[in-house]
Amino acid sequence: MLHKLTKAVVAAALATAALCGVAQGAYRRIKADTTPLRQFELEPPFIDAGMQMRNWDFGGDTIVNTNSYIRLTPDLTSRKGYIWSRQTLPNDGWELEFSFNVGTKGGYLYGDGMAMWATTERATPGPIYGNKDFFKGFGLVFDTYANSPHDFTFPIVQGVISDGSTPYDYAHDGDANRAGKCNFFYRNQDHPTVMRVTYIKENFLHVQYKLFNKDWADCFTISNVTLPKGLYLGFTALTGQVTDDHDLYTVFASEKHLGKSSDFNHYFPGMSTPTIMNSPTPSNFVGTFFKLLLGAIFLGVLYVAYRMFSSNGGANRF
Known part of the structure; x- marks a missing residue:
């Protein structure tokens, strides 16, 4: 049971990281x-x-x-x-x-x-x-x-x-x-x-x-x-x-x-997150969104783990 739970947690973490990477990559692909x-x-x-x-x-x-x-x-x-x-x-x-x-x-x-x-x-x-x-x-x-x-x-x-x-x-x-x-x-x-x-x-x-x-x-x-x-x-x-x-x-x-392809960092060589005047930065918005998403997925994994733990009779089953 512990082995299955570990695999579930790792899979969820990897899926979340991949999702963040894909979305932020899409934001940065600007030519x-x-x-x-x-x-x-x-x-x-x-x-x-x-x-x-x-x-x-x-x-x-x-x-x-x-x-x-x-x-x-x-x-x-x-x-x-x-x-x-x-x-x-x-x-x-x-x-x-x-x-x-x-x-x-x-x-x-x-x-x-x-x-x-x-x-x-x-x-x-x-x-x-x-x-x-x-x-x-x-x-x-x-x-x-x-x-x-x-x-x-x-x-x-x-x-x-x-x-x-x-x-x-x-x-x-x-x-x-x-x-x-x-x-x-x-x-x-x-x-x-x-x-x-x-x-x-x-x-x-x-x-x-x-x-x-x-x-x-x-x-x-x-x-x-x-x-x-x-x-x-x-x-x-x-x-x-x-x-x-x-x-x-x-x-x-x-x-x-x-254009439609290329890297944001190539367009702004050496650029850190800019200070946007008059509106919030897209990079800050994206970062905040995925932090919230990661937190939600983590809580979901904990809930699934708890249900699996309970259905198998508690800690003495491990």
Whole structure:
């Protein structure tokens, strides 16, 4: 009898594990097909043989050092600079990786910040880290100077989605507009910091960062997001009374769209469970469901064991 009971328990456990594995595997089998977008690439020397930037426009106080970097603003007061793509990003999905550095030669005060944009309008300088207010699309803001008190530390990275009708809450560092954020120290690093932004229409927008000699780390994820069509890619920066060099080193882009097979972990290399803004994570839901299912099956096995034990006259039958 004990041998039969042991076999029943083991079989139930194996069945439960297999069920969990199949269901979670189905959730993770997501394919992301990738097509490089050469027209959005930036890397030294930046300028082609005709001494032109064929796919980009820059202006304001931006300086292109052909051998090293694109300096959106120098470490001087009241400067504003930008660089914008001439073509629009794919509507259904894309992934960007760009490297940058922010820093100053000295002093304890620095700012104001820089941003990456995917917006329907381009090359219009303004007060929002060098870009216009009332933008339509997505902004990834690198804010290094706190304009008001907060319960988190600076510098920060934050995501903003706008329909063009809401002003940016600049006085409170975007508190009213923030869709996601993370904190890590990217100023005055010895090596450029790399950001990765992945967007899949009607699914999510995921942001990661990578410091030198470190693995990719999650910044934030916005779920159930659909951005407007016809988005230009831009990078801008702004200084006021506080200053920084805001340097862009490289930009690489690819088109992304989901298929029917492949591995979720391949799509998000090194990604841990993301922090989903505005809705619970599917991974948390799946994990909780199968924990409850496993508990129910275990109680069922115990009940069957008890009935078998009772029908055979108690412990003296073993």
